[in-house]
Structure formats: C-alpha cells, structure tokens
Amino acid sequence: xxxxxxxxxxxxxxxxxxxVRREVLSAQPEADxxxxxxLFVPGFGxxxxxxxxFWLGHTAARGFPAYAMSLRGHGASGSAxxxxxxxxxxxxxxxxxxxxxxxxxxxxxxxxLVVAKALxxxxxxxxxxxxxxxxxxxxxxxxxxxNPLGTxxxxxxxxxRLGRRQLxxxxxxxxxxRQYTSRLGRAAPLAQWQLLAHRPAExxxxxxxxxVVGSPDDRVVSVSTLQRTAxxxxxxxxxFPGMGHDLMLDARWREPIDAILDWLEKAFAxxxxxxxxxxxxxxxxxxxxxxxDPGAWVA
Amino acid sequence: xxxxxxxxxxxxDGRPVYDxxxxxxxxxxxxxxxxxxxxxxxxxxxxxxxxxxxxxxxxWNWRHDRSPVYASTHLISSKPLTQYPDFPMPDTxxxxxxxxxxxxxxxxxxxxxxxxxxxxxGTEVVRVExxxxxxxxxxxxxxxxxxxxxxxxxxVVVANGHxxxxxxPAYEGQEQFRGEVVHASAYSDPAQLRGRKVLVxxxxxxxxxxAVEAAQQAAKCWHSTRRGYWYTPKYVMGRPADQVNxxxxxxxxxxxxRQWLFHRVLRMTVGDLSRFGLPRPDHKVYETHxxxxxxxxxxxxxxxxxxVPDVARFTxxxxxxxxxxxxxxxxxxxxxxxxxxxxxxAPEILNLDADGRPRLHMHTFxxxxxxxxxxxxxxxxxxxxxxVHWQTVAIARWLRLRESDPQRAAAFWNAVASSPDRRWTQAxxxxxxxHWFEVGHTVYLRALQKTLDELExxx
Numbered sequence: 001x002x003x004x005x006x007x008x009x010x011x012x013x014x015x016x017x018x019x020v021r022r023e024v025l026s027a028q029p030e031a032d033x034x035x036x037x038x039l040f041v042p043g044f045g046x047x048x049x050x051x052x053x054f055w056l057g058h059t060a061a062r063g064f065p066a067y068a069m070s071l072r073g074h075g076a077s078g079s080a081x082x083x084x085x086x087x088x089x090x091x092x093x094x095x096x097x098x099x100x101x102x103x104x105x106x107x108x109x110x111x112x113l114v115v116a117k118a119l120x121x122x123x124x125x126x127x128x129x130x131x132x133x134x135x136x137x138x139x140x141x142x143x144x145x146x147n148p149l150g151t152x153x154x155x156x157x158x159x160x161r162l163g164r165r166q167l168x169x170x171x172x173x174x175x176x177x178r179q180y181t182s183r184l185g186r187a188a189p190l191a192q193w194q195l196l197a198h199r200p201a202e203x204x205x206x207x208x209x210x211x212v213v214g215s216p217d218d219r220v221v222s223v224s225t226l227q228r229t230a231x232x233x234x235x236x237x238x239x240f241p242g243m244g245h246d247l248m249l250d251a252r253w254r255e256p257i258d259a260i261l262d263w264l265e266k267a268f269a270x271x272x273x274x275x276x277x278x279x280x281x282x283x284x285x286x287x288x289x290x291x292x293d294p295g296a297w298v299a
Numbered sequence: 300x301x302x303x304x305x306x307x308x309x310x311x312d313g314r315p316v317y318d319x320x321x322x323x324x325x326x327x328x329x330x331x332x333x334x335x336x337x338x339x340x341x342x343x344x345x346x347x348x349x350x351x352x353x354x355x356x357x358x359w360n361w362r363h364d365r366s367p368v369y370a371s372t373h374l375i376s377s378k379p380l381t382q383y384p385d386f387p388m389p390d391t392x393x394x395x396x397x398x399x400x401x402x403x404x405x406x407x408x409x410x411x412x413x414x415x416x417x418x419x420x421g422t423e424v425v426r427v428e429x430x431x432x433x434x435x436x437x438x439x440x441x442x443x444x445x446x447x448x449x450x451x452x453x454x455v456v457v458a459n460g461h462x463x464x465x466x467x468p469a470y471e472g473q474e475q476f477r478g479e480v481v482h483a484s485a486y487s488d489p490a491q492l493r494g495r496k497v498l499v500x501x502x503x504x505x506x507x508x509x510a511v512e513a514a515q516q517a518a519k520c521w522h523s524t525r526r527g528y529w530y531t532p533k534y535v536m537g538r539p540a541d542q543v544n545x546x547x548x549x550x551x552x553x554x555x556x557r558q559w560l561f562h563r564v565l566r567m568t569v570g571d572l573s574r575f576g577l578p579r580p581d582h583k584v585y586e587t588h589x590x591x592x593x594x595x596x597x598x599x600x601x602x603x604x605x606x607v608p609d610v611a612r613f614t615x616x617x618x619x620x621x622x623x624x625x626x627x628x629x630x631x632x633x634x635x636x637x638x639x640x641x642x643x644x645a646p647e648i649l650n651l652d653a654d655g656r657p658r659l660h661m662h663t664f665x666x667x668x669x670x671x672x673x674x675x676x677x678x679x680x681x682x683x684x685x686x687v688h689w690q691t692v693a694i695a696r697w698l699r700l701r702e703s704d705p706q707r708a709a710a711f712w713n714a715v716a717s718s719p720d721r722r723w724t725q726a727x728x729x730x731x732x733x734h735w736f737e738v739g740h741t742v743y744l745r746a747l748q749k750t751l752d753e754l755e756x757x758x
Binding site: 006090093101206 | 341378380384385386387389390391410412413541543545546548549689692741744745751752755
C-alpha cells in the first residue's frame with residue numbers, strides 16, 4: 001500500500017494525547033532466540049484478557065516474546081470516557097515503542113483499524129489484521145442488518161454490542177461463550193462514531209509486510225471486506241472456515257495463531273543476518289586496529 | 300548491496316582500500332547519526348557508522364568529552380516537539396525531560412531498532428575523499444590512535460554535530476586577567492560556581508540557564524547581554540509554551556498576527572523587561588532563536604542576578620563593560636555558543652564560505668557532490684529529532700531514487716545544484732554565527748514534505 005508520507009502534525013503537537021494508565025500482559029519464551037516481540041491489540045469491548053486466554057501463551061511457547069494490551073477505557077487500563085481513535089493509536093504506539101525490540105503489531109476487530117493507523121506512525125516489523133473492522137457506512141449497514149438491537153444504541157452513544165452467535169462458532173460451549181461475553185466492555189462513544197467516518201489509515205511507515213486473517217463464517221466481517229482489506233496491502237486473506245469473529249477465543253483458536261506465527265517465521269527467515277559479518281573476514285586480512293579500551297569495540 | 304568484503308583490489312597512495320559496495324557510511328552516532336542509520340537501514344541500505352566515543356547519544360551523553368550538557372540541563376522544547384516522530388517518548392516522562400532521560404531515550408532507540416551492530420565505536424573519521432563514480436574513500440583510525448584504514452562507500456552522511464567546537468571570543472586584556480575564564484562547554488556542575496563571583500556572558504539558552512544556576516549557587520552573579528531579548532516562559536496558560544505556539548501555527552495564522560499575539564501573551568505573563576534593568580528587545584519575536592527560561596526574570600526580581608551590558612575589555616582585577624562601569628568577577632563563563640566543524644572534509648565539498656559555513660541545499664544536500672549529505676545541521680525553534688528524522692528519510696529516499704530511477708534523480712539533482720540559498724524561517728532572522736542555520740520547524744518541515752513527495756519511490 002503506497003501513499004504520501006505526512007509529516008506535519010501541528011494539531012497533535014499542540015494537543016498531545018493525555019496519558020493514562022495502561023494494562024500490558026506478557027508471556028516470555030523460555031530462551032530468547034532474538035525473535036521480534038508480538039503485540040496483540042484487542043478490538044472494541046475486549047481487553048488484554050482476550051489474548052491472555054490462549055494466544056499469548058501459545059505465541060511465547062513458539063519462541064516469540066508476546067504482549068497483549070488493553071486500549072484506554074478497556075480491561076484494566078485507566079478509564080477514558082471522552083476518547084477518540086487517535087488516543088487508541090497513541091496507546092498502541094506508546095506500548096510498541098516501549099518494547100525492547102521492534103515489534104510485530106497484531107490487531108483484532110476494530111483493534112485492527114487501530115493497528116492499521118498505528119502502522120503509519122511506528123515502523124513495525126510486520127502487521128497482522130485479524131478479522132479487521134475498518135468501519136465505514138457499508139459495515140454499519142451490515143451490522144444494522146445482522147444485529148439491529150446491538151447496533152442501534154451505539155448510534156445514540158450507547159455501547160456497541162455483539163451477540164454470542166456473532167463472536168463464536170457453535171463448537172464453543174454456550175456456557176463458555178456466555179462467560180466471555182459477560183467480560184466485554186465498551187469503547188468510548190466518540191470512537192464508536194468514528195468507526196462510521198474517519199480518515200482512512202495512511203500508508204505504513206517502513207514498508208512492513210501486512211497479513212490479513214479472518215473467517216468466511218464471521219458474522220461481523222464479510223469475506224469481501226477481508227479480501228478488499230488484504231488487497232490494499234497487496235495480498236490475499238488467510239481464511240479459517242467455521243470460526244466466529246473472535247478468532248482468539250473460539251474453539252479452534254490454535255489454527256489462526258499458528259498460521260500467523262508460521263507467516264512471521266517465514267517473513268523473518270530471509271532477513272536475519274548480522275550487518276558486520278563482512279568485517280570478520282576483513283579482520284583476518286588486516287592487523288587489528290583496536291583502541292586501548294577493549295570494551296570500546298563491538299565487532 | 301554487498302555484504303561481504305573482497306580482498307583489496309583497490310589502492311590509494313600505496314595503501315589498500317576495501318570496497319564496501321553499496322554500503323553507506325554515517326559519521327557520528329548521536330541523535331542525528333542514529334536516525335540516519337535507522338532510516339537508511341529501513342530503505343534497504345547496508346550501513347557502517349563511525350563513532351569516536353564509546354557510546355551512542357553524542358552531545359546528549361554526558362560521559363563524552365565533547366558533550367556540552369551540564370548537570371541541570373533539561374529540554375527547552377516539550378516532548379511532542381522533540382521526539383522522533385515514529386518513536387515517542389514515554390507518557391510517564393515530564394513535559395521537559397532531563398538530559399539523562401534524553402540519553403536513555405537515544406540508547407533505547409538504538410536497541411529497539413538494532414542499530415548498535417552497525418556502529419564502530421571508538422573509531423574516528425580522519426579523511427573523507429571523493430573518488431570516481433560518486434563514491435567515497437573514508438579513512439578511519441582508533442580514537443586513541445592506531446593504524447589508519449580506508450574503505451570505499453557508495454555514499455556518506457555527515458552527522459558529526461554542531462555543539463562541540465566552542466566559539467570563544469577574544470577580549471582585549473584577557474591574558475592579564477587574574478580570574479578564571481572558561482567556556483560553557485567546560486561547565487558541568489553547580490559546585491564549580493559555589494561561593495564565587497560569576498560573570499555569565501551570553502543570553503542564549505545556555506547563558507540564561509547558567510545565570511540561573513549562578514543565582515542559586517554563586518556569591519554574586521552578573522549576566523552580560525549584548526542586546527535585549529524576548530524571554531519566553533516554559534509554560535503559558537498552564538501548557539508548554541511551544542505547544543501553545545504550535546496551535547497558532549496549526550491554525551495557519553499569518554506571521555504578523557502571531558507576532559502580535561505572542562507580544563500580548565509575553566506582555567501579560569512576563570511584562571516589561573526594562574523594569575528589571577534589561578534592555579528593551581530591538582527586534583520582534585521569531586526574529587532570533589527563541590530563549591526559553593522562566594527563572595531568569597524571577598532571579599532578576601530577587602536581585603540574585605545583576606544584568607550588565609556587553610564586555611568591553613578585561614583588566615588585571617576585573618572586567619570593564621561597554622557602559623564604562625567595572626565589575627570584579629573571579630569566574631567568567633563564556634556562554635558564547637559553538638561552531639560547526641568538518642575537519643575530515645575538503646572545504647569545497649560542502650561549499651564552505653569564508654566564515655566556515657557550509658552552503659547546502661536545505662542545509663542537507665551538497666550542491667556539487669550528489670552522494671554526500673549532512674544530517675542535523677539545523678537550529679530549529681523546536682526539538683531537532685523530528686526534523687532530523689524526516690531529513691534522513693529524504694537522504695535515504697534520494698539515494699534510493701538514484702538507483703531506481705536515474706531520470707527522475709537527474710531532474711531532482713539539477714534542481715538541487717542550481718537552488719539558491721534561502722532562509723527556512725517565517726520571520727527575517729538576524730544574521731549571525733548562531734542564526735545562519737536557524738530554521739522554523741513548520742517552514743522547514745513543509746519544505747521537507749515537498750522534497751519527500753518529489754523523491755517518493757514508486758512501490
């Protein structure tokens with residue numbers, strides 16, 4: 001996805017996003033293999049807990065340092081009733097920049113929109129948009145058609161509610177599904193309205209690879225939306241039939257995360273090399289030029 | 300991009316030259332050099348960086364010989380106007396972080412983007428010489444001596460900083476003065492001032508900081524300024540002053556209106572400076588580098604600082620001022636600024652004029668050599684990192700475009716080579732060694748935006 005890089009941000013310089021306490025959960029691999037950290041960003045209503053359930057531990061078990069955050073007003077992050085999408089993007093960039101190494105951003109649902117916007121502000125190693133809700137009037141009409149009772153209150157500033165049958169497949173026991181839905185919170189009204197009309201995400205900085213994953217049986221995001229989104233980033237979506245919108249909590253949660261991690265492994269296999277390798281041979285050829293202080297030399 | 304080194308097949312003055320292929324050489328691992336490494340890397344270049352010190356951070360690393368920071372140095376621009384645009388400072392930091400936080404920020408930046416593996420620490424650049432084909436022979440040696448070695452690079456980015464070579468004025472009779480005269484670069488700790496009678500010369504941001512420190516620590520403090528200045532408080536209406544200022548820029552208010560508004564705000568907050576014995580400013584705001592200091596006026600009002608005019612000459616026991624009066628300091632601190640220096644380059648490459656000022660397109664691109672550029676040689680009215688980030692992105696895009704689209708590159712190069720010198724400020728800034736590379740951050744960034752759009756490489 002190409003596009004003009006915007007560098008003037010006078011409004012953001014004049015009005016920085018107010019800070020708020022942020023919940024970040026993490027799971028570390030047993031041995032650090034130098035893999036990039038993976039940061040999971042939940043969608044509206046969800047918190048870091050949604051990833052802590054399965055994906056966080058699984059990602060760490062496969063050797064990637066894994067982090068999950070809650071956007072402001074969600075999970076255990078500080079409350080923020082008058083928040084816009086910009087503040088959510090700020091939260092993601094703050095957490096990503098605070099990680100020890102350049103991170104992979106994984107956004108789910110409306111969190112994928114937040115990640116798409118964060119990719120334009122932070123040079124991630126890679127981006128993953130899982131069941132991305134990118135908003136717009138088309139998806140509003142679809143939401144209204146599929147789930148009128150959950151959608152109409154949001155028009156008037158109420159919470160945007162998703163039904164159990166939208167979020168999960170029938171494979172997930174009803175009791176478990178009820179437990180998950182009872183934990184759902186809500187996004188700020190302004191941010192919900194912004195789903196309807198917002199500036200589309202700018203082109204990512206640093207040209208990271210971007211993957212789109214989803215389910216053809218997702219009753220929130222249609223296959224055509226998945227395909228359109230993936231095409232914007234120059235690819236095709238990875239599809240997991242028989243799953244609901246909440247890929248990370250549904251009965252077959254293992255399939256999408258394994259596919260994402262496989263993709264990451266493949267993407268990084270080509271680029272993992274040390275830039276100073278050439279010098280080791282050079283040092284064999286030349287008398288070493290080393291300063292008096294041995295600690296000063298890094299090669 | 301070549302990653303391995305072939306045995307030497309090139310020679311220069313009887314010494315071997317190692318060919319680094321398409322690799323780009325970055326000189327200096329301070330804030331500008333780090334941004335250059337990161338952005339060149341992001342654009343797919345191999346990068347070798349040479350740093351004479353043993354750590355990153357350049358001027359912001361207080362351990363470095365050439366670092367100008369002193370114990371109390373804090374930022375004078377607030378976080379959003381200081382940070383790299385793609386690597387924000389933590390929300391938990393204050394509006395104006397301390398210099399030690401700046402250093403940890405730069406160290407985290409280097410680790411986060413894995414830049415240290417590109418840096419040769421403790422290595423000094425001795426010579427940078429152009430060779431045929433737009434390439435460069437870079438000769439280095441250990442910072443504490445050792446043999447020289449020469450490597451050939453596709454391009455060079457100079458990021459050696461401009462706040463390390465003290466500009467020291469010579470006064471009449473200075474050699475017979477029995478007190479101590481030191482440049483601000485040698486000042487690091489308030490203990491140096493305790494109990495002494497201190498004269499601070501210079502009304503830049505450093506001069507004002509030092510006067511305030513002397514007011515707190517010294518037995519007596521005089522502050523000598525050549526003319527009247529505008530002293531902007533750090534906070535206006537409870538918000539960092541530069542953020543309030545950027546609001547007027549965001550609204551694209553005309554310069555005259557902004558000057559009028561700024562004068563009103565200063566009138567209401569700081570008031571009439573002549574009441575404190577300071578000369579009236581002889582210029583409008585925005586016409587000199589902004590001086591941001593809330594405490595100077597406070598200590599003037601408490602009689603801890605005595606404002607005095609310019610120094611005329613030194614005597615054996617004191618200092619004679621231009622108004623004819625005499626004072627008797629035992630320590631004179633010269634906060635008279637720094638000068639940029641490029642010892643490793645022939646003067647014509649950066650088109651240095653008689654005063655040693657490089658004449659570069661947008662203070663970045665050489666007009667005679669397309670593959671050398673300078674990063675961070677800017678004196679902005681905001682923090683530098685945002686500017687230097689986009690400046691180095693422009694350099695990386697330019698080098699990419701030269702490879703991918705020679706036709707468009709040639710068109711860009713023609714424009715650079717024939718571009719006239721211009722000022723990147725809204726107001727007409729006074730000409731001096733301190734102000735010739737002064738840039739207004741919005742004017743400069745808007746120009747950079749244009750350059751970046753021209754250099755965009757089709758994906």
